Amino acid sequence: MMESALVIVPAYNEAEVIEQTLEELRRYARQIVVVDDGSMDDTKEKAEKMGVKVLRHCANFGYGGALKTGFSYGLRYFQVPYFISFDADGQHDPSYLENLLEPLLEDEADYVLGSRFIGTEPSEIALARRLGSKIFSIGTSAILGQKISDPTSGMIALNRKVAKIFTSKFFPLDFPDADVLIMLNRMGFRIKEIGVKMRRSRRAGSMHSGIIKPAYYLAKMSLSMIHFTLRRDLKEKRREIESAF
Amino acid sequence: MLFKQKIFAIVASSLLILLIALLIKRRKLREEYALLWLATGIGALVLVIFYPILVWLSRLTGAIAPTTTLFLFAFLFIMLISISFSVKFTRLSDQMQSVIAELAFLRRELEELKKEKGSG
Numbered sequence: 001m002m003e004s005a006l007v008i009v010p011a012y013n014e015a016e017v018i019e020q021t022l023e024e025l026r027r028y029a030r031q032i033v034v035v036d037d038g039s040m041d042d043t044k045e046k047a048e049k050m051g052v053k054v055l056r057h058c059a060n061f062g063y064g065g066a067l068k069t070g071f072s073y074g075l076r077y078f079q080v081p082y083f084i085s086f087d088a089d090g091q092h093d094p095s096y097l098e099n100l101l102e103p104l105l106e107d108e109a110d111y112v113l114g115s116r117f118i119g120t121e122p123s124e125i126a127l128a129r130r131l132g133s134k135i136f137s138i139g140t141s142a143i144l145g146q147k148i149s150d151p152t153s154g155m156i157a158l159n160r161k162v163a164k165i166f167t168s169k170f171f172p173l174d175f176p177d178a179d180v181l182i183m184l185n186r187m188g189f190r191i192k193e194i195g196v197k198m199r200r201s202r203r204a205g206s207m208h209s210g211i212i213k214p215a216y217y218l219a220k221m222s223l224s225m226i227h228f229t230l231r232r233d234l235k236e237k238r239r240e241i242e243s244a245f
Numbered sequence: 246m247l248f249k250q251k252i253f254a255i256v257a258s259s260l261l262i263l264l265i266a267l268l269i270k271r272r273k274l275r276e277e278y279a280l281l282w283l284a285t286g287i288g289a290l291v292l293v294i295f296y297p298i299l300v301w302l303s304r305l306t307g308a309i310a311p312t313t314t315l316f317l318f319a320f321l322f323i324m325l326i327s328i329s330f331s332v333k334f335t336r337l338s339d340q341m342q343s344v345i346a347e348l349a350f351l352r353r354e355l356e357e358l359k360k361e362k363g364s365g
Contacts, residue, residue: 035349055349061342069346076350169339 002029005101005157006080008070009034009052010063011088015041021090022050028094031080033073037066043088063154065173071163075245084157089201092155096196100157109192111162111184113148114155119195126200132214136178136221143229144185148193151178155196161242162189168241172224175217179224186234250312251293258289281329285322289315 007029011018018034025032032052036044038060047054055073057066067085074083082104086092096114103109117133133152140151158166162184165171170183184191228234265282268274292299292315303314 053353055346055353057345057349059341059345061345065342065345068342069349072346073350073353173338173342 002097002101003031004080004105005029005082005084005097006031006033006074006078007084007086007097008067008074009047009086009088010037010066010070011035011039011043011047012037012060012063012066013039013041013043014088015039015043015046017090018043018046018088019050021088022047022052024090025086025094026050026052028097029084029086031078033070034088035066035070035073037061037063062174064171064176067176068167068171068173071166075160075163075167082157082159083163085154087154091198091201093197093199096155096194097157099194100155100196103192103194104157104159108190110159110189111181111191112157113150113181113191113193114153114157114196114198115150115193116153116196116198117149118193119197128214132218136225139222139225140178140181143182143225144191146185146191148178148181148191150193151181153196153198155198164245165189165238165241170237170241175221177221179221179228182225182228183234186228186231187238188235251296254289254293254315258286258293261286262290278333281322281326285319285326288322289319292318 007025009021009025009032011034014021022032022034034043034047034052034054036047036054036056038057044054044056055069057069061069070085071083074080082101084097084100086094086097092114100112100114103112117137129152133150136151137149140148165184165187166176166180172179181191262283265274265279265286269276269279292302296311299311299314302318303309303311306314306317308314308317
C-alpha cells in the first residue's frame with residue numbers, strides 16, 4: 001500500500017531528532033523525501049545518513065514553502081499517485097500512515113486529514129494548541145458545512161490533483177492549515193478526516209510558543225480564511241492550474 | 246498659501262524629482278519602481294505652481310486650507326507606493342520560492358550524478 005505514496009518530511013533545524021523520526025518512518029514508508037528548509041545545523045547530513053533523499057533549500061522559506069518544494073519534486077520525479085506530509089519533530093506516528101491513505105485508495109476523498117480529536121486514544125496536545133485548534137475547527141466546520149475537528153493538523157495525505165494545486169501560488173508559504181481546507185472545498189475537492197494519534201514534539205520550542213507568533217498566526221489565518229471563503233472563482237482557478245500541467 | 250510654504254513645497258518636490266532622476270541614472274532604481282515616486286513629486290509641483298487646481302481640489306475634498314490638501318495627496322501617494330511595494334514583495338517571494346525549489350532539485354541531481362560517477 002505504501003509503495004503508492006511519497007512521504008514528504010519538511011525539516012528545519014531538526015538534527016537532534018531527525019534520525020529517530022526517519023528510523024521509525026522507514027519501517028512504514030518506502031519512498032521518503034526530506035526537505036531541509038535551510039537548517040543551520042546538520043539536519044541534511046543526518047537525514048542523508050539514513051538513506052533517504054534530501055532536498056536542501058539555500059534559505060529558510062517556511063513550512064509551507066518546504067512542503068511546496070516537496071510536492072513539486074514529487075510531481076516531477078515520482079509517478080506515485082499519492083503524497084503524505086509528515087513532520088520531522090516526531091509528533092506524527094507513522095503507524096497511522098496506512099489509515100491515512102485508505103480513503104484515497106478507496107476514492108472516498110482527494111485530501112485526508114489526520115485528526116488528533118477522533119478516536120479513543122487521546123493525543124498529547126498542549127492547552128494553547130488545543131484551544132487554537134478548537135477555534136479554527138468551529139470556523140472551518142461552519143464554512144465547509146462539514147465537521148472538521150482538527151484543521152491545524154500537519155499529518156495529511158493527498159492525491160496528485162491536490163498536489164498540483166499545492167504547487168501553485170494559492171498555497172501559503174508559511175502555515176497552510178484551515179485556509180487550505182476552505183480553498184480545497186471551494187475548488188470542489190473532497191476532504192475526509194480520520195483519527196490519528198500524535199505525540200508531543202521530540203524537541204523543545206515551537207512556532208506556537210511566545211505571544212507575537214501565535215497572534216500573527218491567528219490574524220493571518222483568519223484573513224486567509226475570509227479570503228478563500230469570499231472568493232467565487234476557485235473552481236475556475238483549479239481548472240487553470242490543472243490544464244497548466 | 247503663504248509664500249514661504251509655496252517655496253518650501255516647490256523646493257521639496259523638485260528635490261524629490263531630482264533624487265529619483267539621479268537614482269535612475271546611477272541604475273540604483275529601476276524605472277518601473279520610480280514611476281510612482283516621480284508621479285508624487287510632479288503632482289506636488291503641479292499643484293503648488295498651478296494654485297487654482299489646489300484650491301479647486303480643496304473645495305472638492307472639503308479641506309479648509311489648500312496646504313491640508315497637499316499633505317493629504319502626499320499621504321495618499323505614499324500609501325499607494327507602500328501598497329505597490331507589498332504587491333511586488335508578494336510576487337518576489339513566490340518567484341524566490343520557485344527559484345529555491347529549482348536550485349534544490351538541481352543540487353540533488355548533481356549530487357546523484359557525482360555519486361553515480363564515483364561508483365561507476
